[in-house]
Amino acid sequence: xxxxxxxxxxxxxxxxxxxxxxxxxxxxxxxxxxxxxxxxxxxxxxxxxxxxxxxxxxxxxxxxxxxxxxxxxxxxxxxxxxxxxxxxxxxxxxxxxxxxxxxxxxxxxxxxxxxxxxxxxxxxxxxxxxxxxxxxxxxxxxxxxxxxxxxxxxxxxxxxxxxxxxxxxxxxxxxxxxxxxxxxxxxxxxxxxxxxxxxxxxxxxxxxxxxxxxxxxxxxxxxxxxxxxxxxxxxxxxxxxxxxxxxxxxxxxxxxxxxxxxxxxxxxxxxxxxxxxxxxxxxxxxxxxxxxxxxxxxxxxxxxxxxxxxxxxxxxxxxxxxxxxxxxxxxxxxxxxxxxxxxxxxxxxxxxxxxxxxxxxxxxxxxxxxxxxxxxxxxxxxxxxxxxxxxxxxxxxxxxxxxxxxxxxxxxxxxxxxxxxxxxxxxxxxxxxxxxxxxxxxxxxxxxxxxxxxxxxxxxxxxxxxxxxxxxxxxxxxxxxxxxxxxxxxxxxxxxxxxxxxxxxxxxxxxxxxxxxxxxxxxxxxxxxxxxxxxxxxxxxxxxxxxxxxxxxxxxxxxxxxxxxxxxxxxxxxxxxxxxxxxxxxxxxxxxxxxxxxxxxxxxxxxxxxxxxxxxxxxxxxxxxxxxxxxxxxxxxxxxxxxxxxxxxxxxxxxxxxxxxxxxxxxxxxxxxxxxxxxxxxxxxxxxxxxxxxxxxxxxxxxxxxxxxxxxxxxxxxxxxxxxxxxxxxxxxxxxxxxxxxxxxxxxxxxxxxxxxxxxxxxxxxxxxxxxxxxxxx
Amino acid sequence: xxxxxxxxxxxxxxxxxxxxxxxxxxxxxxxxxxxxxxxxxxxxxxxxxxxxxxxxxxxxxxxxxxxxxxxxxxxxxxxxxxxxxxxxxxxxxxxxxxxxxxxxxxxxxxxxxxxxxxxxxxxxxxxxxxxxxxxxxxxxxxxxxxxxxxxxxxxxxxxxxxxxxxxxxx
Numbered sequence: 001x002x003x004x005x006x007x008x009x010x011x012x013x014x015x016x017x018x019x020x021x022x023x024x025x026x027x028x029x030x031x032x033x034x035x036x037x038x039x040x041x042x043x044x045x046x047x048x049x050x051x052x053x054x055x056x057x058x059x060x061x062x063x064x065x066x067x068x069x070x071x072x073x074x075x076x077x078x079x080x081x082x083x084x085x086x087x088x089x090x091x092x093x094x095x096x097x098x099x100x101x102x103x104x105x106x107x108x109x110x111x112x113x114x115x116x117x118x119x120x121x122x123x124x125x126x127x128x129x130x131x132x133x134x135x136x137x138x139x140x141x142x143x144x145x146x147x148x149x150x151x152x153x154x155x156x157x158x159x160x161x162x163x164x165x166x167x168x169x170x171x172x173x174x175x176x177x178x179x180x181x182x183x184x185x186x187x188x189x190x191x192x193x194x195x196x197x198x199x200x201x202x203x204x205x206x207x208x209x210x211x212x213x214x215x216x217x218x219x220x221x222x223x224x225x226x227x228x229x230x231x232x233x234x235x236x237x238x239x240x241x242x243x244x245x246x247x248x249x250x251x252x253x254x255x256x257x258x259x260x261x262x263x264x265x266x267x268x269x270x271x272x273x274x275x276x277x278x279x280x281x282x283x284x285x286x287x288x289x290x291x292x293x294x295x296x297x298x299x300x301x302x303x304x305x306x307x308x309x310x311x312x313x314x315x316x317x318x319x320x321x322x323x324x325x326x327x328x329x330x331x332x333x334x335x336x337x338x339x340x341x342x343x344x345x346x347x348x349x350x351x352x353x354x355x356x357x358x359x360x361x362x363x364x365x366x367x368x369x370x371x372x373x374x375x376x377x378x379x380x381x382x383x384x385x386x387x388x389x390x391x392x393x394x395x396x397x398x399x400x401x402x403x404x405x406x407x408x409x410x411x412x413x414x415x416x417x418x419x420x421x422x423x424x425x426x427x428x429x430x431x432x433x434x435x436x437x438x439x440x441x442x443x444x445x446x447x448x449x450x451x452x453x454x455x456x457x458x459x460x461x462x463x464x465x466x467x468x469x470x471x472x473x474x475x476x477x478x479x480x481x482x483x484x485x486x487x488x489x490x491x492x493x494x495x496x497x498x499x500x501x502x503x504x505x506x507x508x509x510x511x512x513x514x515x516x517x518x519x520x521x522x523x524x525x526x527x528x529x530x531x532x533x534x535x536x537x538x539x540x541x542x543x544x545x546x547x548x549x550x551x552x553x554x555x556x557x558x559x560x561x562x563x564x565x566x567x568x569x570x571x572x573x574x575x576x577x578x579x580x581x582x583x584x585x586x587x588x589x590x591x592x593x594x595x596x597x598x599x600x601x602x603x604x605x606x607x608x609x610x611x612x613x614x615x616x617x618x619x620x621x622x623x624x625x626x627x628x629x630x631x632x633x634x635x636x637x638x639x640x641x642x643x644x645x646x647x648x649x650x651x652x653x654x655x656x657x658x659x660x661x662x663x664x665x666x667x668x669x670x671x672x673x674x675x676x677x678x679x680x681x682x683x684x685x686x687x688x689x690x691x692x693x694x695x696x697x698x699x700x701x702x703x704x705x706x707x708x709x710x711x712x713x714x715x716x717x718x719x720x721x722x723x724x725x726x727x728x729x730x731x732x733x734x735x736x737x738x739x740x741x742x743x744x745x746x747x748x749x750x751x752x753x754x755x756x757x758x759x760x761x762x763x764x765x766x767x768x769x770x771x772x773x774x775x776x777x778x
Numbered sequence: 779x780x781x782x783x784x785x786x787x788x789x790x791x792x793x794x795x796x797x798x799x800x801x802x803x804x805x806x807x808x809x810x811x812x813x814x815x816x817x818x819x820x821x822x823x824x825x826x827x828x829x830x831x832x833x834x835x836x837x838x839x840x841x842x843x844x845x846x847x848x849x850x851x852x853x854x855x856x857x858x859x860x861x862x863x864x865x866x867x868x869x870x871x872x873x874x875x876x877x878x879x880x881x882x883x884x885x886x887x888x889x890x891x892x893x894x895x896x897x898x899x900x901x902x903x904x905x906x907x908x909x910x911x912x913x914x915x916x917x918x919x920x921x922x923x924x925x926x927x928x929x930x931x932x933x934x935x936x937x938x939x940x941x942x943x944x945x946x947x948x
Contacts, residue, residue, distance in 0.1 A: 070840030070870065119859050149843035439872035440865070590900055599862075610858055613865050613881070616896050621903055674872065716904055 040248065047249040048256060050232045051265060058171050058392030058603055062372055063155035064399040065442075065598070066117070069129060070150040073136045074709045079402070080108055080129065086401055087156055088293035095142075098124040099297045106131045109142065113294075115154035116605040118396065118598075122152055156401055159366030161376060161388045170284030171392070174264040178296055180341065181283065181303050182263065187339035188307050188332055190224040194259055198225045198250035225250040228266045231281075272306065273313045275361050280313075290318060292358045300342060301329065301353045308332040318357045326355060369455030370448030371399050374576075374596045377461070382609055383600070392603030397596050398442035400435075406707035407433045407445040407677075408452045414700045415450050415681070422690065429689060431681045431700065432459035434579040435708075438676050440613060441583060441592030446576075457684075464572035465665045465682060469530045469693065470658035471551075471569035473585060473627055475539045476527050478550045481623040482542065483747035488626055489731045489755065492526045493519040494534035499564055509536045509568060512659065512692070522731045524630040524744075528638030530657060532568055539567030553618045555580040555591050569658060578669050579678045584618050585628065586654070586671040588715050591618035622720035622747050628654050629745050631670075632713070639694050640670065646702040652713040653705075657693030664688050666696030673711035677701050722748045725758045837874055841867045848880065857888050875904035879911055882918045891922040898922070909946035913939045 067083055084101050089110065093102030101110035107130050114124045126142035139148040160169070174182075186193045192200050200223050207221035222230070229249045253262060273280035273289055280289045283306060287295040291302055298306070308328040309316050318325035330351050337344045366372050375397055379388060387393070415429050435445040448458035457463070479486040494517040499507045509532045511517070517531055526534040539547055544562040552559060560571035573581075576594070584591045592615040600609040631654035634640050639657045647653065655670020666681040666689055681696040682689045689696065717723065723743040730738065738758035837845065844867035851860035864881045868874065878901035886894035898915040905911045916939035923932035 068840075068866070068870065070838070072838045072840065073870075119862055150840040437869070437872070440869055442869075588903060590896075590903075607858070610862065612861055612885075612893070613868065614893060614896075615900055616892075617899055716906060718903065 040252070043245065043249050044252045047229060047232070047253055051253060051257065058390060059169070060161040060388045060391070060393040060395050061157060061170075062159040062161065062366075062375055062395045062397060064158050064397060064401050066115075066152040066155040066396075068150060068152055069127075069136060069139060071136055071139055074134055075131070075136055076134060077103060077106060077108055077131050083153070083402065084108075084110065087153065088288075088291075088297070090293065090297075095126055097297065099293060112151070113154040115152075116601075117152065118601060118607055118610065122154075125151065127151060155396065158368055158397070158399060158401070159372040161372070161395075169268065169282050170288065171268050171282065172264075172284045172295065174260050174267070176296070177264075177267055177283070178298070178303070180300060181295065181298070181307070182267075183339070183341055184303055184307050184332070184336055185267075185310070186224070187341060188335050189227070189310060191339075193224050193263070196223055198252075198254035199223060199247045222246075223250060224266050225253055225262055228262060228269060229253065231266075231269045231271060270310060271313060272309055273317070289361050290357045292362050299353075299356070300336070301333065301350050302356050304332040304336060304350075305329040305355060305357075318355050319359070319361075322355060322357075329355065366455070367453070368399060368404055368446075370452070370458050370460060371397070371404065371443070371446045371596065373448070373455065373458050374443065374446055374461060378596050379600070393608070394601040394603065394605065395597060396599045396601070398437070398440075398444060398598060399446075399596070400444040403435050403675075403708060404445040404447075407435055407447050407704050410703040410707065411447050411679070411700055412450050412452065414703055418681075418691065418696060418699070422695075424690060428683055429681060429691075430459060430463075430684050431679065431697075432463060432575045433677060433679045433700070433704065434460050434575050435704065436579055436583055436594055436676045438583060438586045438671060438674055439592070441594050441615070442598075443579075443594050443596045444675075446596075459680070460575045462574060463680065463682075464574050465667075465680060466571065466660040467569040467573050467578060468658035468660040468665060468667060469532075469535075469569055470573075470578060470656055470667050470669055471547075471566065471571075472527055472530065472535055473631060473656055474551050474554065474581070475535055475542070475547055475567055476523065476630060477554075477585075477619070477623055477627045478542045478547050479523070479538055480626045480747075481550075481620060483623070483750040486523060486538075486542075487746055487750070487752065488522070488524040488630055488744055489726070489752075490523045491520040492523055492531075492534040493537050494521045494526065494531045495519050497533050497536060499536075501564075507564065509533050522728075524633055525638075527630045527656075528633040530634075530639050536564060536567045540564060550619070551581065553591075554584040555593075555618065569660070575678045575680045578667070578680075579676060582669045582671065582678065583676055585624060585631070586676050586713075587615070588628070588718075589617060589619035589621050589624040590615045592616075620720075621718040625715055625718055625721050626745050626747070628713070628715055631655060635670070640668070640698055642694060643670075643698060643702040643705075646706040647710070650712065651710050654713050655701075657698055659692040659694075662688045663690050663692060666691040667693050668697035668701040670701060670705075671713060672705065673713045675705065675708050675710060677704055679704070717745065720748050721745045722751065724751065724755065726755070727758055730758075837867070837871055837876070841871050841874065841877070844870075845877070845880065848884075852884065852887075857884050860884050861888075873904050875901045875906070875908065875911060878904065879915050879918070882915065886918055886922055886925075889925075891925045895919050895922040909942045913942035913946060916942060 081101075081103055087099070089099045089101045091102060092100040093104070093109070094100075095102065095109060095111040098111050098113040101108055107128060109126070109128050111126045112122075112124055115122050127148065128140040128142050129136055130138040139151065140146070141148050157170075190200070190203070192203065200221065203223065204221035207219040210219040226246050229246045268282040268284065270283070271279060271281055272283065272286035275289065280286050284295055286306055286309070287293065287298060290306070291298060305318060305325065308325070308331070309318065311328070315321070316325045316328045333342065333347060333350050336342045337347050342350065375395060376388065379395070383393070411431050411433055415431055416426075418424065419426050419429055430449055431447070432449060433445070433447040434443065436442060437444055446460050448460045449456060480488070494511070496516055497509060501507050511532050512530065516533060521531060521534050523538075526538070544564060544566050547566060548559055548562050556573065556577055558571070558573065558577070560566055580594050583594060592613070595611050597611045599607065599611065602608050632652060634656055635643055635653040640655055643653060643655070651672055653670055653672055655668060658665070658667030658669070664682055664686060667679070669678040670676070679697040679701045681691055681700065691697075723745050725741045726744045727738040727740055728742050729740065731744075741758045844863050848860040848863040848867070851857070851863060861881060861884045864877050864884065867877050868881070871877065878897050882894045882897035882901060885897060895918070898918040902912050902915045905915070916935050920932045920935035920939060923929075923935055
C-alpha cells in the first residue's frame with residue numbers, strides 16, 4: 001500500500017537538480033510512511049489488547065446468603081429494616097419499584113428485586129410482612145392478596161474476586177444498563193455516537209469555535225471512543241501528539257468492534273470518583289459509591305449527576321463540592337430536556353431534588369475481606385485463580401451479614417474496652433472469630449482481626465496458637481468413650497504430679513488457681529473447673545495417642561506429637577480449625593466440613609457447582625452426649641458462668657475456656673443449639689495479653705452470641721444413654737442427701753452399682769448436718 | 779457402578795419417602811426449644827392431626843412448602859434442585875429428622891451412597907421415637923450398603939427396618 005502510493009505520487013523527473021534530490025526524498029518519505037504504518041500497527045495492538053482485557057475479565061461476584069422470610073422467623077421489624085437498608089432498598093411507602101419498602105408500625109411493605117438464584121428466577125414481588133411477638137407472623141403478596149409461605153430477598157453483593165489487588169469494579173453488560181443512562185450520557189458527551197467513526201470532526205469544529213469564542217478551553221470534542229482510549233491509558237495531559245494518538249486509536253477501535261461493545265466498555269471503564277487510594281471506575285460501582293444502590297434503581301436526577309460527574313470527578317465531587325455538583329447536575333438535566341429525555345415542564349421539580357448522595361461511601365465492594373479470603377481458598381480446589389477473576393462467576397456464600405456485623409462490632413468494641421479497663425496498651429490486642437450454623441456446617445461470619453475492612457493477616461485462618469484448655473473436651477471425650485472405666489461422676493485425682501520427660505527434665509503441671517483439689521474430683525467437675533493436674537492424670541491413663549486419634553476423628557488433621565503436654569493443649573491451631581472440631585461436638589458427633597460456599601453459577605446464571613450438605617458420623621453419639629452435658633456445666637457452674645451475665649439463662653449453652661502460659665492466648669469456643677462461635681484474643685508479637693480465656697475471649701464470645709437469635713442447646717438423648725437423678729453435692733462430697741437433684745447421663749449398662757439414684761421427684765428428708773450452726777440454715 | 783435396578787428401586791423408595799411428607803404434615807410441634815409463634819397457630823390448628831406416634835417436628839409452613847417443592851423436583855427427576863430445596867428447609871429447621879431422611883433418599887437416587895447412609899443415620903439420631911421414619915431410614919441405609927456390596931451389613935439393616943416397621947404399625 002505504502003509503496004504503491006509512493007510510486008503514484010512521484011512527480012515526473014524534469015530538472016536535473018530535482019532528479020538529484022528525489023532519491024533521498026523518496027527514501028526518507030518511504031521510511032517515514034513505513035514507520036507510521038508500523039506505529040499504527042503497534043497502536044492497534046495496544047488498544048486492542050487493552051480492550052480485550054477490559055472486556056473479558058469479568059471478576060467473580062460474591063454474594064451473601066439471601067435472607068429467607070417466612071412466618072415464624074424470629075425477627076423484629078427494625079432488624080428487617082436494617083437488612084433492607086444494607087441491601088440499599090429505599091424508603092418509599094408507595095413501593096414505586098423494585099428495591100423499595102415502607103415501615104408501618106408492626107408491618108413492613110416491600111417490593112423485592114428480581115433475582116436469578118440457583119434454582120431459577122425469583123420475580124419482583126410486593127409483600128406485606130406482619131410481625132408479632134418478635135417473629136414474622138404473616139407474609140402476604142400484595143398483588144394477589146395470597147398468603148406466602150416463604151420468600152427470598154435478593155442477596156447482598158459482598159465482593160468481587162479480582163486479579164489485581166486494590167482494583168474494584170462492578171462490571172455490567174450493556175443489556176443491564178438502563179436506557180435512560182445510555183441515552184442521557186450520549187446526549188451530553190457524544191451526540192453523534194452512532195454515526196461517527198471514532199472521531200467526530202463536527203464536534204471538534206464546534207468545540208474549536210466555542211473555545212475560540214471563550215478564549216479558553218470550555219468544551220472538548222472528544223467522542224466516547226476517544227474518552228475510552230484516554231481512560232485505558234490513564235493520562236491526563238492534553239498535548240496535541242497525545243490527542244492525535246488517541247484519535248488514531250479511537251478509529252482503530254471502531255474498525256474492530258461494534259458500537260455497543262465500545263459503549264459497554266466505556267460504561268465500565270470511565271473514571272467517576274476517588275475513595276482514598278481506590279479509584280472508582282464504571283457506572284456500576286459509582287452507583288454504589290454515591291447512592292448505595294444498583295444502577296437499575298437510580299432516578300433520573302441521580303443519573304444526571306453521574307453523567308455530570310464524568311466531566312470532572314474531582315472538580316464536581318458531590319460529597320466535597322455539593323454546590324458545584326448540583327449546578328452541574330441541573331445543567332445536565334437541561335441537556336436531558338433538550339434531548340427530550342425528560343419533559344421540559346418537569347425541570348423545575350427536578351431542580352428541587354437533593355443530590356441524594358449517601359454521606360459515607362460504602363466500604364469497598366469487598367466489605368468482608370477475611371470472609372472472601374476463605375471463599376477464595378475454598379474455591380481453589382474447583383476453580384483456577386484465573387477463572388475466578390475473569391469468567392464472571394457468581395458465587396453464593398453462607399455469609400450472614402447480620403451475624404458478621406455483630407461479630408465485627410462486638411470484637412472491635414470490646415477489645416478497646418478490655419484495653420481500657422485493664423490498663424493494657426491501646427491497639428495492641430488482636431482477635432479473631434468464627435461463627436457457624438452448627439448442623440449445616442455453614443460459616444456465617446469470619447473476623448480476621450480488629451481492622452475488619454482491611455484485607456491483611458487473616459488470623460481466623462492463619463494465626464496458629466496453642467489452644468490450652470480448649471483441648472480438654474477432647475481428653476474427656478476419649479475417657480468417656482471407655483464407659484466401663486469412666487463416667488461423668490468418676491473421681492479423678494488432682495494432687496501434685498511430677499513427670500520425668502524423655503529429655504530428663506521434670507514436668508510438674510500446675511492448676512490455674514495454683515492449688516490442688518484432692519483425689520476425689522468428679523470427672524465432670526474437673527472439666528467444668530478446668531483442673532489441669534486431674535486432666536493430665538486422666539490423659540495419661542487413656543493414653544495420649546488415643547487423644548490425638550479423637551482429635552483427628554473430630555476433624556483436626558494436624559496430628560500433634562503424642563506427648564503428655566498435648567493434654568493441656570500445648571500445640572497450635574487456628575480459630576477456624578478449632579471451630580471445625582467443636583462443630584463436630586455441637587452436632588452430637590457428626591462431622592460436617594465447614595463451608596463458606598453454597599453454589600457457583602456462570603455469568604449467565606447457569607448452575608455450575610453446588611456444595612451440598614455433607615456429614616459423617618465421626619464419633620459415638622453416647623460419649624459425645626455425656627461430654628456435652630459436662631460442657632453445659634462449664635457454662636452453668638464452671639469457668640464460663642459469666643456468659644450468663646449477657647445471655648438469658650433460658651438458653652442452654654456448652655463450651656470451654658482456654659488460656660495459655662503467661663496469659664498469651666485467651667480462647668473461648670462454645671455453642672447454643674443453632675450457633676457456634678470461637679473467639680481468640682492475643683497479641684501478634686506473642687507477648688502476654690494478660691487475659692485468661694474467661695476474662696478475654698469469653699467476654700467477646702458472650703456479647704457476639706447475645707446479639708444472635710439463639711436456640712437452646714438441647715441434644716436428643718441417644719438410645720445408648722440412660723439418665724439417673726443424682727445430687728451433685730453427693731457426687732462431690734459423698735453426702736447422703738438429695739437436696740438438689742440433677743439428671744446425670746450414663747452409658748446404658750455401665751452404671752456403677754454403687755451409685756444410688758435419688759428418687760425422682762422426691763427429695764430425701766433433710767437430716768442434721770451434725771453442725772448446729774449449719775442446721776439453722778437448712 | 780450404580781446399577782439400574784438399584785436406581786429404580788431407590789427412586790421408587792424416594793418417591794414413597796417424599797410422599798410420606800404429606801403424612802407428616804399434620805404433626806404440629808415446633809423445633810425443640812422454640813415457642814410456637816402465635817400467629818401461625820391458626821394455620822396449624824387446621825391441620826393438627828398428629829400423624830405418627832410421638833412424632834418429632836415435621837415443620838412449619840415454610841418447611842412444608844419447601845418439602846413440596848422438593849417433591850415436585852423429584853417427580854421431575856431434578857435431584858439437585860430437590861436437594862437444594864431440602865437444604866433450604868434444613869437451614870430453617872436444622873433438627874428436622876424428616877428432611878434429613880428425604881435428603882438421604884435424594885442422595886441415594888443420585889448414587890451418592892455414603893452421603894445417603896450418613897444422612898439417614900443423622901435422621902435416625904434426631905428421630906426420637908418415630909419408628910416408622912426410622913424404619914424408612916434403615917431401608918435407605920440397607921440400599922446404600924447393598925450398592926456398595928456390603929451385603930451382610932445390608933441384611934442386618936433390612937432386618938432392623940422390618941422390626942421397626944412392625945413396631946410402628948405402618
